[in-house]
Amino acid sequence: MPATSGARRSPADLTIMASRYNALKSDAAWQAIWDERGTFAARDDSGKPHAYVLEMFPYPSGKIHMGHVRNYTMGDVLARYRRMTGHEVLHPMGWDAFGMPAENAAMDKGVHPGTWTRANIATMKAQLKRLGFALDWSRELATCEPDYYGHEQALFLDLFAGGLVYRKESSVNWDPVDMTVLANEQVIDGKGWRSGATVEKRKLNQWFLKITDFADELLDGLGDLAHWPDKVKLMQENWIGRSRGLTFRFAPVVPLDQPIEVYSTRPDTIFGASFVAIAADHPVAQELASRDPDAAAFIERCKEGGTTAAELETQEKLGFDTGYAVQHPFDADWTLPVYIANFVLMDYGTGAVMGVPAHDQRDLDFARKYALDVTRVVAEGDTVDPVFAGDTAYTGPGRIVNSRFLDGLSVDEAKGQVIARAEAEGWGSGSTVYRLRDWGVSRQRYWGTPIPIIHCDACGAVPVPREQLPVVLPEDVSFDIPGNPLDRHPTWRHIPCPSCGGDAARETDTLDTFVDSSWYFIRFASQPDDKPFDRSVAEKWLPVGQYIGGVEHAILHLLYARFWTRALRHIGKLDMAEPFAGLFTQGMVTHATFRSDDGRWLNPDEVTDGKETATGLPVTIGRVEKMSKSKKNTVDPEPIVDQYGADAVRWFMLSDSPPERDLEWSENGIEGSWRFVQRLWRLFDGDAVGEAGSDVPLDRKLHQTIAGVGADIEALQFNKAVAKLYELVNAIERAQPSASRTAAIRAAMLLVAPMVPHLAEEAWAAIGREGLIADADWPTFDPALLVEDEVTIAIQVNGKLRDTLVLPKGQSKAEIEAAALASDKIVRLLDGQTPRKVIVVPDRLVNLVA
């Protein structure tokens, strides 16, 4: 029905003519069309500029949750926007499908991990499709399938051949509940990251990847990641933990029969040393313990101490005087006692330290307890007294004092001097020490990538020949006892040695699942059958332009993926240093928590009007927290999508909260989004007709919105883009019919298309446009229309706003000042006085200083 030109349509007319938008019907219809046409399949050989948008792939735990919806909606908006701005977009999806929960399910429910995992994938894939994400499903992969992990085994062997894989017996973190080894990164406060069980130390033969070879690269490479959050870069920097100092030897004094090597970042304070401390598991301590029961008892006592944050905080510094002594490197007559101390760690540096109590807090605590000398060697302002008072070590800058040939130097100069002397005299050398350790990748689990190695008594560890890959997991396993079923399998592990043909056994450990996620983004870009990836194709897409995921992966996954990429470059497989050019870490989806009268957590749908629905008893409303099953404050996306449609859910995920912050789920919020979807539909459905006449203010608003929304999406500031779209829609609704208004409505369809794609397609089709809006071009803006021709000038007196004036843009300072002084309000306020000073900011404000 054409509107009457010039007449404003009444709300009643709108209601009559606009049909209600049936989201469920449209969602299904357009999803089917996108599928049939392969709309979102990425073409490797496209002539368009390539864009790779990736969200962290999910673990198939059962069903998708709101966090997934938020994560994938953000990526989807960017992917769709990139398509509309002329890019060939790769936006794939897959499954991080190996891991412990599948084995737990196997143990709990007696279902095979593969069956459980694949069923979850099917469920979650259907749920993702239901949200209308612009994903290239033809590239879907699951890490638990041999056609993925077989290639991973090949890469593992490539790294093995390249010298980046080694095996060593090492003390490992053993999780007694999950019955597996954990990486240091997976031990949190002395407990397993997944089970929460207190971690024990065990000696096992483990496979390691030489990530420490890349420590410098990984650290320095952070500097090139301009589009990564500073927070994540800083976390990685701290994790790698590079420090520079001096590694040097203290010569032994009889009866000690070997030198003790220490590492120090403060060689400048060497004349302040008053003791040497070694770790409880230091070889010298162990040797002493074998002869001295007191030493052995002390070492046992050190191991009893907990490793949690709280325990460490309060733990007393304990020492055991070994009776040994060492010589000071600069004075053979100066001897220092050697202690075993509970605060020295064997696995950092050399496992031994020199104690300089005046300038290190731990050393000071220790020295005070055991009445050792505390000598100041760095001046604190004018204080140079060698006798150091108080219980707070001085760690600041200053001149070196009481230090013989170092006196008068700065801290840095003295460091250099001492290192130079040590190197010249041969008792030490400048060195770099990292907190980062090599990556232990062995897991004593079934549901993971089998490590493609065969152990032969004669030949040692032999790689599985390439033609025998993939080493496929046997299906016939049982989970009735904890531990690794591969160890118990009757036949799988028995195999002839590829080298000598004798009896040999397969490695039964599987790879850490972080290995699986260290290269999946490469496999998405290129997935030939006969090799992990085709280098030239992968390099067309990589690095990932924008990677989006949770900040919980700031260290582990992102560091491992960076390492893997560099390792592949090292062995000549891929010419790329960094896998993710842009990274964005989105906030969590949160919800209020509810507790019943008797303290049980309640699901939001068990609460009605502040009372428990079932009992009518009052409910305590707790704080807003991350949605979690344990607190029962989850909202299942599926029924929400069924009720409101995909677009309303997507719109809500983008609204209000900045994407890096938490988003609180609310019933009012989703209803508001649903209302807006309906409002958009009324706008699109009711006014796709030609009108005459122009409306310049509306044109301006439109062009400002086109420019602004595009910039906001590129900056991933979706909440701002949403606000601008609300403003545009408000303006269109208020405008009189005109050609400008019709043009604005049509442009608005394109502007909202990345966010509410189903509605946009429906509207596009309704006005008879050819093709899909998903394939349409993003509207362009006229820069001339971005600026207003009139500006509102603020008039301040002494910095306080007193009046505003609307003036043509671009007036001179004199004109603006004259206009300001002519204002009635200002004349009244000044009361005949002349301002002492007048500040005019053209097109902005006038400040009159009285």
Place this chain on the structure above:
RNA sequence: GCGGGCGUGGCGGAAUCGGUAGACGCUGCCGACUUAAAAUCGGCUUCCGUAUGGAGUGCGGGUUCGAGUCCCGCCGUCCGCACCA
């Protein structure tokens, strides 16, 4: 303890370079339409004050004609690391 982020109405938040604080949304209130309700539409919604007006961006200082924004010192809160020599 070390490192980092954040602090703006009833709520989520906006304010691009130091220049009109509170855009936009939610909630709430009033009104229109309706027999009624829902939906929709219009208006109001930082606080104090009937009002002219005053106060106001965690607190206290400072720089500036002008500070949410910059500087100094606190407080609160969240996150990461954690005896790293």
